[in-house]
Amino acid sequence: MINVLTPDLFRAARAMLNLTQQELAKEAGLERRVVARLESTQENVKIEQSVHLKKTYERLGIEFTLGSDSFGPGLRWKRPPRGDG
Known part of the structure; x- marks a missing residue:
């Protein structure tokens, strides 16, 4: 499995x-x-700190995506950012 919790x-x-x-x-x-x-x-x-930070980002509207054969791991908005409709 690819580690999506990278710096x-x-x-x-x-x-x-x-x-x-x-x-x-x-x-x-x-x-x-x-x-x-x-x-x-x-x-x-500490893995706990990485997971905690990831959960904070998710609470704030960021989604971490896994990599595939074609693309590496990435990020996207769970919902459009405020002010964009």
Whole structure:
């Protein structure tokens, strides 16, 4: 199984929401340094923190998609962002 909880996807999800690391950390109930670590490496991270951050993104409207033979893992809005109808 492909790990969809990668630093690149965590950074992209935060960018989709237009949040700073500090804002996201507050929303997720994590320290900013934890968010920074999850966005920069897959080494020495706790799976529980990765899953918690993923659930926070999902609560905020981001869906993580699995990769396939044709495409890698990605992100999409669960629903259109506010203000787009």
